[in-house]
Amino acid sequence: MKPEIRVFQEFIRKRGLRRTLERELVLQEIFEIHGHFDVDELYLKLKQKGIKVSKASIYRALPLFREAGLIREADFTDGHWHYEHIYGHSNHSHLKCLGCGEVVEFEEPSPQDLEKQLAKKYEYRIIALEVQGYCPACQRDA
Amino acid sequence: MKPEIRVFQEFIRKRGLRRTLERELVLQEIFEIHGHFDVDELYLKLKQKGIKVSKASIYRALPLFREAGLIREADFTDGHWHYEHIYGHSNHSHLKCLGCGEVVEFEEPSPQDLEKQLAKKYEYRIIALEVQGYCPACQRDA
DNA sequence: GTATGTGCAAATCATTTGCATTCTC
């Protein structure tokens, strides 16, 4: 599998945009983060490594990474977006409680069957599956 | 099934809050809306009917409706939340394209099996299922 | 009567944008 930087470089070329160090440093950092991240975290991690990229540039880069199929907007909580890289990384099935916001990842029961059928019927390439509902505790509170 | 106003009144009582005309008018309007809505739409619809409720009150009421299990945050697009009522309304399975944002509702293949199994395994009460991926057109563009 | 709720206007905060400067192609 092509490294993500490579995928991005090809995307940039195809779009007729320019390769810049800033965007590649941000992308590299994103792929070193395990799990979800938000702009602030990303900015701080870069800063801590002595990499100076403005937030404006990060905000301008994220849509490109998304359009290149490298990341996705995972959720909008606490008033801002959280992202995660999706390239070369499977298992994005979560169960989220509408009451308390708890999130549980699951592989069992296999979401594969549904995904395969959806992929077949709608010709979608499936990336993530979010099931929303109420966890036992929140059902009890209701 | 109890009417939604009733469910809300019971919620209000249980929480030790007060019944107000404003909240009930907003709730009534929400249940007259078919499909998704956002705060602005809701505010305008109320205004058009000559019902004066401030946006601040709408913003303060929505979390209550959500906590009462009457509505859910459906998605955050165009910089703001879109909601939908979930009480007494099933079928919230959609397939959303990460590329272009297209949303397709589906019932076939049946998400029921997965939902039932999840409900059983995690004891969740399932409300909605969102599958994200890339539609045929966006896969072609990539 | 007291604690809540409302409306208004001001504040907040994530994100976006204008502009001068710097960098790719």
Added chain:
DNA sequence: GAGAATGCAAATGATTTGCACATAC
């Protein structure tokens, strides 16, 4: 050199909050 990209600071826009007044219990 021309068009893009960056950083900074200012603007934007949805949501939240302080406060004075009104209302439910």
